Amino acid sequence: MQRYCEGASDDVVTLIHLPKLDWQQMKSGWFTALDQAGAMIKVDAVAAYGAEIILEGDGYDAAAAVGKRIAVERGLTFVHPYDDPLIVAGQGTLGLELLEQLPETGTVVIPTGGGGLLAGTALAIKTLRPSVMVIGVEIEPAAVYAESRRRGVLVRDF
Numbered sequence: 001m002q003r004y005c006e007g008a009s010d011d012v013v014t015l016i017h018l019p020k021l022d023w024q025q026m027k028s029g030w031f032t033a034l035d036q037a038g039a040m041i042k043v044d045a046v047a048a049y050g051a052e053i054i055l056e057g058d059g060y061d062a063a064a065a066v067g068k069r070i071a072v073e074r075g076l077t078f079v080h081p082y083d084d085p086l087i088v089a090g091q092g093t094l095g096l097e098l099l100e101q102l103p104e105t106g107t108v109v110i111p112t113g114g115g116g117l118l119a120g121t122a123l124a125i126k127t128l129r130p131s132v133m134v135i136g137v138e139i140e141p142a143a144v145y146a147e148s149r150r151r152g153v154l155v156r157d158f
Contacts, residue, residue, distance in 0.1 A: 060114070061156050082116025091120025099128055112136040112145040 047053055054070065057063040064080075071078040080087065094117065098108060108125060110118045122134040138145055148155040 082114035082119075084116075088116050088120040088123070091117045092124035093120075095121040095124030096128075099125060099132075105132055107133045107135065109135045109137055112138045115145070 043053055043055070054066060056066045068078050070076075082088070082091075095108070098105060098121075108121070110121050112118050118134075118136045122136075125132050125134055136145060144155050
């Protein structure tokens with residue numbers, strides 16, 4: 001997370017993937033923007049970390065726009081939860097841990113979500129052990145990846 005704190009602000013704004021941040025490098029003044037339809041379990045978990053939670057927007061893109069706007073207004077640094085190479089690299093540590101702890105693993109099932117966890121984990125696993133099958137899964141009401149494949153274009157909100 002050092003990259004996000006150098007030269008901009010020691011305060012950080014992010015969306016959703018808060019547990020992946022290094023809390024020791026952050027100071028006060030951070031918040032997260034979640035869409036209004038966000039799962040309450042996620043809202044409660046984020047609140048437990050002490051974040052100011054802003055529930056605004058219909059869908060991820062709208063919440064991201066709100067988060068970016070507020071970050072600019074408050075002079076904070078925006079951290080994208082999955083569309084960032086360092087976040088994806090950090091997600092890859094899951095793949096490294098899986099291979100270390102379960103060296104005989106033949107198949108790994110990962111939620112697709114925004115794609116960062118799947119991309120990072122799959123990259124690490126397939127780089128070290130190409131024979132392992134990596135399967136991305138998603139729930140039907142939020143099947144953005146499947147819809148993107150069906151349409152042949154990236155679908156952002158579904």
